[in-house]
Amino acid sequence: MxxxxxxxxxxxxxxxxxxxxxxxxxxxxxxxxxxxxxxxxxxxHGRARIIREAYFEDPLYVPLVRRAYERWAELERLAGRTLLVPTGGLMLGPPDGVVVAGALRSAREHGLPHELLDAREVHHRVPGLRVTSDMVGVWEPRAGFLVPxxxxxxxxxxxxxxxxxxxxxxxxxxxxxxxxxxxxxxxxxxxxxxxxxxxxxxxxxxxxxxxxPPLVVERMVQHWFRPARDTGLYAPSRFPIFLCEYAPGRTWYGFPDVGDGVKVALHHQGEPADADTLRRTVAPAEIAYVHALLRTFLPDADGAHAESAVCMYTNTPxxxxxxxxxxxxxxxxxxxxxxxxxxxxxxxxxxxxxxxxxxxxxxxxxxxxxxxxxxxxxxxxxxxxxxxxxx
Ligand SMILES: Cc1cc2nc3c(=O)[nH]c(=O)nc-3n(C[C@H](O)[C@H](O)[C@H](O)COP(=O)(O)OP(=O)(O)OC[C@H]3O[C@@H](n4cnc5c(N)ncnc54)[C@H](O)[C@@H]3O)c2cc1C
Structure with missing residues (x-):
């Protein structure tokens, strides 16, 4: 042996x-x-994973993500290639929502660089993004995405x-x-x-x-859409990663277009699943739901659906x-x-x-x-x- x-x-x-x-x-x-x-x-899988520092889930993750940033820089050096694309990040939603209030708490507790923007300032900063007037955004400069x-x-x-x-x-x-x-x-x-x-x-x-421990697997779908027009609004230099609480308890998020379309997905609105029997087909209604969010928040990205990919969260309670x-x-x-x-x-x-x-x-x-x-x-x-x- x-x-x-x-x-x-x-x-x-x-x-x-x-x-x-x-x-x-x-x-x-x-x-x-x-x-x-x-x-x-x-x-x-899915070619992009968000990294952010003003951690809305809990400030306890901030020291861990800071260490992770150091290790990502080291890994890029050792591997000789880019693995983390810095874009800045916007945490969007109502001022007292889970995402914005949580991000502000982490930023303030850990003295992280950030700015609080109103809806007009969000659009001014990121012209590809429109949020409703009751929303604000926490801008954090170090956010970006990793290529998993x-x-x-x-x-x-x-x-x-x-x-x-x-x-x-x-x-x-x-x-x-x-x-x-x-x-x-x-x-x-x-x-x-x-x-x-x-x-x-x-x-x-x-x-x-x-x-x-009591783990529940959740089926999650990632989608890519081709921007309707070639405006350049969604290039990584002009469009950050974002998370947006668009209704109480409902969040979606997205990434810039790196050539394969704007990637967007819902967070925690999937169905319980089993890893061995996961449903990997995507229903038209799932795509239509995300189209509607694009129309509201990223209107210039609401073009042809390019691709969807099913993935799994493994959740603790x-x-x-x-x-x-x-x-x-x-x-x-x-x-x-x-x-x-x-x-x-x-x-x-x-x-x-x-x-x-x-x-x-x-x-x-x-x-x-x-x-x-x-x-x-x-x-x-x-x-x-x-x-x-x-x-
Ligand atoms: C759609 C989606 C979007 C996400 N977005 C983000 C994000 O933006 N930012 C972020 O930080 N996180 C994000 N996450 C979460 C993140 O991707 C996961 O936390 C992370 O990938 C989990 O890694 P893991 O090693 O636990 O699982 P995996 O990377 O899936 O690795 C588990 C491995 O175990 C192997 N395996 C299974 N059974 C056995 C066995 N019996 N013997 C040997 N090998 C076995 C599998 O083949 C697999 O390779 C997202 C997740 C999903 C699904």
Whole structure:
């Protein structure tokens, strides 16, 4: 049986970052994935992921995203290519809404550069965008977007350069605690390791069995539209990333046109799903709904529908991440950093996962991300065998 310091199960956003960080610190690493990342079957495809600093969800994420920015700059240097496109960002909505009030809170608590703009000033700053007169915008200069497929490819290439063994189309079937290590089984082999990092995204519950926190997979659709006229209004130099709370509890977001159309999507208005049986077709009504938002807010971008792609959020009940040790087996580390907003942090989370796997103390307070906060929703662990029936 081959032995490694660490097996990483899942090589998407979190797992690829962890594999790179572990390998460059000198650990022997085996990375396993169900598909061949970067792929379009999980949570990390669609050519753009927002990164922003005035974090409306909670100020606790600001130090983490600041670290992530440092790591993205380093990754770009190591990979020799652009992975993060700075555009600035607008958090839009009513002044007392979740998005604007939350972004202002984070900006003020952490002394982040920002400006509060009224609807007229928003249009003046970004002529491609029109918001209703009851809305305001929080402008943050450091926001932009990451190219997720390129990020994952870069992390994996660098992990391999540092000696990581990466096996694709080889899903983990079972893992067993063995002494203070683990034994991991796939259809092709059995591997022993001192530590196991579980980063299986929308498949996480199946690898955790009864010990899983209450995770709900949500079907989400990303859309691309060709601007109606070639005005240049939606070029990355003139159009920032935005999030807009257009009705109470309803948010959509978008990106500039980098040649494939303006990308837009709804946030958290998808349907519960199962990763193995996800509905990947997109109904005309879903496209029509987004057309209506474009007509109101980005009228010059409301051209032909170019493409849609279905993706998955993996949500916790409080929409904060899970980054913790397994409740029964501390040699197993669990990273479910999604709830629709995890990608931007993946460079920093990879570093945290490597710290945890190698017995170093992470520099971030991980208390908000503990599994035990859902104690009532977690069934006590009864054994060491976690079998997937279909892998
Ligand atoms: C439409 C959409 C838009 C988003 N927008 C943003 C955004 O703008 N900004 C942002 O920060 N975040 C955003 N997110 C969230 C972000 O993309 C996710 O938090 C992040 O990609 C999750 O990474 P992950 O590593 O957990 O999952 P993934 O990247 O999906 O990786 C999980 C991997 O595990 C593998 N796997 C599964 N089962 C097994 C197994 N048994 N054995 C081995 N491997 C296995 C899968 O094949 C996959 O490669 C968005 C998500 C979606 C879906």
């Amino acid at each position: 081959t032995s490694f310091d660490v097996v990483v199960a899942g090589l998407g956003a979190m797992g690829s970052a962890a594999a790179f960080e572990l390998a460059r610190r000198g650990a022997s690493v085996l990375g396993l994935d169900r598909f061949a990342p970067p792929h379009a079957s999980g949570s990390s 497929e390129a990020v994952i490819a870069a992390h994996l290439a660098l992990a391999a350069d540092h000696g990581a063994e990466l096996r694709v189309e080889e899903p983990v079937r079972t893992w067993d605690a063995a002494g203070d290590g683990v034994v991991v089984t796939t259809a092709r082999g059995t591997y022993r390791a001192r530590r196991l990092v579980l980063a299986a995204g929308a498949w996480m519950s199946s690898l955790l069995g009864a010990a899983s 409080d929409e904060h991440f899970v980054v913790d040790r397994h409740p029964a087996w501390p040699q197993v580390i669990v990273a479910s950093a999604c709830s629709g907003h995890g990608f931007k942090f993946s460079s920093a989370i990879g570093e945290i996962l490597a710290d945890m796997a190698l017995g170093e103390r992470p520099t971030f307070d991980l208390a908000p991300f503990r599994i035990s906060r859902f104690a009532h929703g977690v069934v006590a662990h009864e054994g060491t065998r976690h079998r997937r029936s279909d892998a």
